[in-house]
Amino acid sequence: MQYRNYNNSSNYFWLGLIIFSLFGGFKTVLLLIPIVFVFLPVLLIGFVFIQIIRAIAKNSSINSGLQGASVDRTKFVELFTRLLIHLAKADGKVDQSEITAIKSFFHVQLRFGQAQLKWIDDIIIAAQNHSYSIDELLKECKENFDHSTHLLLLELLYHVANADGHISSSEVKVIEKIIKTLGISDFEHKQVKSKYNMSNSDEDYYLILGLEKSASQDEIRKAYKAAAKKFHPDTVQHLGEDFKSVAEEKFKGITKAYNYLKK
Template structure:
């Protein structure tokens, strides 16, 4: 039998003993004076906490308002719809967990490199989105009406980024992403180009070299072994669609997303060019 040390006794009755000593040494007036001081301290701490919370909330709202005013209406609308759509995707199973909200916040913090003031804004947008009763179909319809084809491609790219930031992506989530692409009017080729890249990145295989080569084809929306003429045509098409200037009006962070996409497209094309000796 393992020996267990006995814990030191607590002092649950120490406060009562203190009150008794005060009463015996100074009588009732001193006791009431002590209790009054105690009540004052408690009230002061409670009110101070409320005041600090109000001051922080006021500061956050001012920062959010100032940031919104510094951005274009197009940028604010794009981000607002993006957040609402991401929250609706998280609600597909009927509830939103803390981890899902955390994933959305981390996406803006690490993928889009948002500052603290920008994250305050995102937190407010998430809160509003969680309370919103607007359907996903209505949000997608609004997005399609307000934005051209290239911003819609960026939206779908970002949706896949968020989905694949989790350890596992369910079949239901993949199907929902495909449905969103269809609703936005994104061609089957472009959807395949976006989705296949992430699937190839997650796939495990015996030889990493094979996975890498498949991924380059996937980035260009092609099946492994496609001819160089198809590779060249795909490269030209994607280079036009993802040119950063076509999404620059959305904001610098989304222009950078397009730039990163262009780097991937260029790297894939250069790799396959060398393979075909071009």
């Protein structure tokens, strides 16, 4: 998969080439071109020049928001955003309200600044114009990230999909494919989606640990230890503090459930 790149090296190369040609680099060649075609290359060069300047300005603006970001973080954000577009396309089209919900999540929940939001805008446009298959995206996830990061990814996808209080059947199918491909167990899936199936009863705490209400104290203890290991915030700290904070909220819920159920 080709990730988005905001390095301006190639843009500066073409810009330099255009300036070189305008100051006589291709003077001899231009003299051989019939007069009728003299203005065509000038117009073409002018158009390309403007496009390169715009590309440099855009990349520089986005790059300012990526300073200090790890490779893992930039890859994860792009994969996550592209998977969100697949979720949005699940019903056949991408509505503006769905795009707004995606941007709102990054702005409100992850507190992305303006430069970072321009980055998300660029990924969304790229994902709509050149959509990698979901299999390609999940292959990248498996090759680049561990299981704890896969669980965080699923948590985030659920969060955005449930933004309107409802997850459609078509979105469920996409999520099920993601779960199967990334090797997320039914037990782990229950733990992740428990947040969106709350009934304000004791049963909620069992759901958070992925258990049935009939679970024994030994099963509760084992489930807590396993969940604490898989969902610990430190396992995703390489993605940045904003994603770590999402994991911290999940971890607090797990700890609260265990403290309530243990005797």
